Amino acid sequence: MxxxxxxxxxxxxxxxxxxxxxxxxxxxxxxxxxxxxxxxxxxxxxxxxxxxxxxxxxxxxxxxxxxxxxxxxxxxxxxxxxxxxxxxxxxxxxxxxxxxxxxxxxxxxxxxxxxxxxxxxxxxxxxxxxxxxxxAAWARAAVLGRPHVTWKIASTLDGRVAAADGSSRWITSPEARHDAHALRSCVDAIIVGTGTALADDPALTARTPDGSTLPRQPLRVVVGHRDWPGGSRLSEGQEPALHLRTHDPFEVLDALALLGVHSVLLEGGPTLAGAFWAVGCIDELLVYLAPALLGTGRSAVPDLGITTVADTARLELADVDRVGPDLRLRLLPQPVTDHPPAAPAAALATEPTPPAPSLQED
The missing domain is CATH 3.40.140.10 (Cytidine Deaminase, domain 2)
Incomplete structure (x- = not known):
């Protein structure tokens, strides 16, 4: 009682x-x-x-x-x-x-x-x-002053998200993919770059194992300047994907905050996530790790501009679980105290960035 x-x-x-x-x-x-x-x-x-x-x-x-x-x-x-x-x-x-x-x-x-x-x-x-x-999502965003950002990665043990020929379906198991769809239904928005939109024509919907759409759907967001073709799956549904024509992560998050978005899931390629990482806008990583090796192919993580072990980006392992044959790791970036803070959004248009890539994956 x-x-x-x-x-x-x-x-x-x-x-x-x-x-x-x-x-x-x-x-x-x-x-x-x-x-x-x-x-x-x-x-x-x-x-x-x-x-x-x-x-x-x-x-x-x-x-x-x-x-x-x-x-x-x-x-x-x-x-x-x-x-x-x-x-x-x-x-x-x-x-x-x-x-x-x-x-x-x-x-x-x-x-x-x-x-x-x-x-x-x-x-x-x-x-x-x-x-x-x-x-919870609103409170996290209120403390951050922007939407909370999760970088989702599905990779092999050697950190590959695609094979040398570009194929990537499917690196992780059906169980891991179903788990990721449940995650989609919990966030306010999913972001991909125009490169991913053009290459994969993703639906970016949250679906059940039988392919039905879940009751709660995130706002679908594409970042970059290029258009996607008519008939794209991103144009379907009651709410077509939002196209933000910018390469600035701060502008993206500001625009989404005005729309009432408190939580964001990055599902684009490593270039997109690298841009958010470069300006300190990654709050957690969710990694689905498949017990598989490719040896070559596209890396899950872009060049972060790190040249020595002393500067390694350290992560805190907050949670680990088995999902089918795969592992799901939730990781939190460790705060960096001996480096200057990221440049404000206004400065990104005029000041050169470190070697980490920008959103210009397009």
Whole structure:
């Protein structure tokens, strides 16, 4: 039997899921519960520029909000944006207690819990796995100031993504490919370069083992200047692929952030990933490693400009699992402290880059 906080936070999560899947703001839900345990108000955030979940719930409850406990999936905000601070709205409505699941990680909105406590309103943070999962991608992006980027690689043991003749289907097993499709359905966007779009004509959809499309589909993004031909699979579907005509990773991520993208999967060739790596915009690597050798062929990793072992790019092995006959490794780049930070986006157009390649795979 669920405890009361879990029970009501479950309901708040259910309402939060009614909000837009891809938006600049997180999905948030709120329920107001009176002293008899009756829910008197429910609300969810409908997207950037609309009232926050707490305000929607307060409006629904009206005078019955006084004396209630508010169960909210995310800490009530404490800032004036296009809407007022939710912490103040809850206090003004006479809410007697606030239970929230996830602390707000943003500098401009955090502090609502502390503000309410200072006004004499009891506040409790209650861990809730579903609420945490609901905002995980948004929270990572909020801390980074841009979408979170995962570089996905499927390679042989000797780091090859294609044979000498260019063939690459299939290096990894059906189980690994199905696992990767499940990953696609969890991210907000998939990015490839125009070189991959022209060479492979990928669909970039998330599919089940029988080929059916999964309910949740990522935004498909192609980066580069060249057009792909009419009839391409990237032009099919309810939402054709977005074409960003740039070679600048910062411009790509800025454009996607404006579209409410919080998580990105790089599925293009090594040139595309190398450009993101060169400017410090790779947050994790997901490597599907097949127990196979090619000896020659296209490398999974481009020239990173590393000329000595002392400068080796070290990775932290965060997780490893077996997927069919293959291994799936999740790796985190180790922070570099003895090198200058990457050049800002504006400088990339005028300053020469190190030997790592640009997006000009096209």
């Amino acid at each position: 669920s405890t009361s906080p879990d029970r009501y936070l479950d309901q708040a999560v259910d309402h939060a899921l009614r909000g837009p899947d891809r938006d600049r703001n997180p999905r948030v839900g709120c329920v107001l519960v009176d002293t008899a345990g009756t829910v008197v108000g429910r609300g969810h955030h409908g997207g950037a520029g609309t009232p926050h979940a707490e305000v929607v719930a307060l409006t629904a409850a009206g005078p019955r909000a006084r004396g209630t406990t508010a169960y909210v999936t995310l800490e009530p905000c404490n800032h004036h944006g296009r809407t007022g601070p939710c912490a103040a709205a809850l206090h003004e409505a006479g809410v007697a207690r606030v239970v929230y699941a996830v602390p707000d990680p943003t500098e401009h909105a955090t502090g609502g819990a502390a503000w309410l406590a200072a006004q004499g309103v009891p506040v409790e943070q209650h861990d809730h796995a579903q609420a945490q999962a609901l905002v």
